[in-house]
Amino acid sequence: MKIEKNILAFLLLSLIFFAGCKKDDNGSSPNNYIKYDDKTYAIDKGILENYGEWEGVYNLDLSLVSNGINLIESQGEITGATGTGNIIYFEMYTTNSLQLDNGTYEYDYYGLEAGTFDDGWVAINYDVNEENGDVEQDIEDGTVTVSRNGDIYEITIDCTDEVGKSVTGFFRGTLKWYDSSMKKSTKSGKRKF
Secondary structure: OHHHHHHHHHHHHHHHHHHHOOOOOOOOOOOOEEEEOOEEEEOOEEEEEEEEEEOOEEEEEEEEEOOOEEEEEEOOEEEEEEEEEEEEEEEEEEOOOOOOOOEEEEEOOOOOOOOEEEEEEEEEEEEOOOOEOOEEEEEEEEEEEEEEEOOEEEEEEEEEEOOOOEEEEEEEEOEEEEEOOOOOOOOOOOOOO
């Protein structure tokens, strides 16, 4: 009888112990974030805007933003944005008008080649209405690595801003696609939010 009680007690303690354990996912799927100046900031959603074909490649603008940024849409186009949050933006060149090609995109000031980006911007705690934030810096070097499986993108950012500070990040999720190809696009005429 004593052995049965010990076995029962062992089973109950084992059940309580294992029920209280939670799987640790830290190594398998990092949170979506921007890291700037050794501080980490959340990003939650992404958009991809097709600005049409440029010299045989497509200009797709990638914006990753936190939940505080809200897009204003009309008839399937972005007409503006409101709110305050974190933003990282890249003007990327790819061979496909509907999605980013898999691979590593390198910064190239002159751009216009598939696998490059020629403009980037990071903003932390950015107020879209006031057009200012705690950080607003152009990205002037680095890489953006894209791995897409179906509709799910994994985007890894390893860049440097205009004052030499590191800008890194990671995003895993879907990107909402917009066709802005009918808009005339110039580097100075595009919205960066």
